[in-house]
Amino acid sequence: MSVHFDERSGVIPCKTPWGLWYQTMEDLYIEVNVPPGTSSKEIKCNLGSKQISLSVKGQEIFKGKLFGSTIEDEATWTLEDKKLIRIFLMKTNREAGNCWTSLLEGEYCADPWVQEQMQKKLTLERFQRENPGFDFSGADISGNYAGGGPDFSNLGK
DSSP states (O other): OOOOHHHHHOOOOEEETTEEEEEOSSEEEEEEEOOTTOOGGGEEEEEOSSEEEEEETTEEEEEEEBSSOBOGGGOEEEEETTTEEEEEEEBSOOSTTOOOSEEETTEEEOOHHHHHHHHHHHHHHHHHHHOTTSOOTTOOOOSSOGGGSOOOTTTTO
């Protein structure tokens, strides 16, 4: 059911010393800049449902408990052009209100403005899924969007 909303509207990245991370309702993406020429044999990446660790050339990039839980069997990582690691995680809770405020518990937190933009984007993504004939990619939202926005499911009943 993935609509690829992020591809049309752009991503809201949370920048970190090693790269960035961003999210959709369903997924979490991590991009890590590594020294050019890095080979996959020099990378140690452990992806669990609640834990993650990444080391490159014996140097730990990050390690800890994820902010939320993910589906371990769906997690993957790739090395692109020998200079960029992309990690893909699928969230177990795929609701618009499940906007991660940090990558790890207490680490790599989104600042308040980025967090607000992430929540707006997830709310718009929810609206896109609920209204597949409309294009929300250039839309903006104001008002009650925290926690996934208002619940209209009882309207018309």
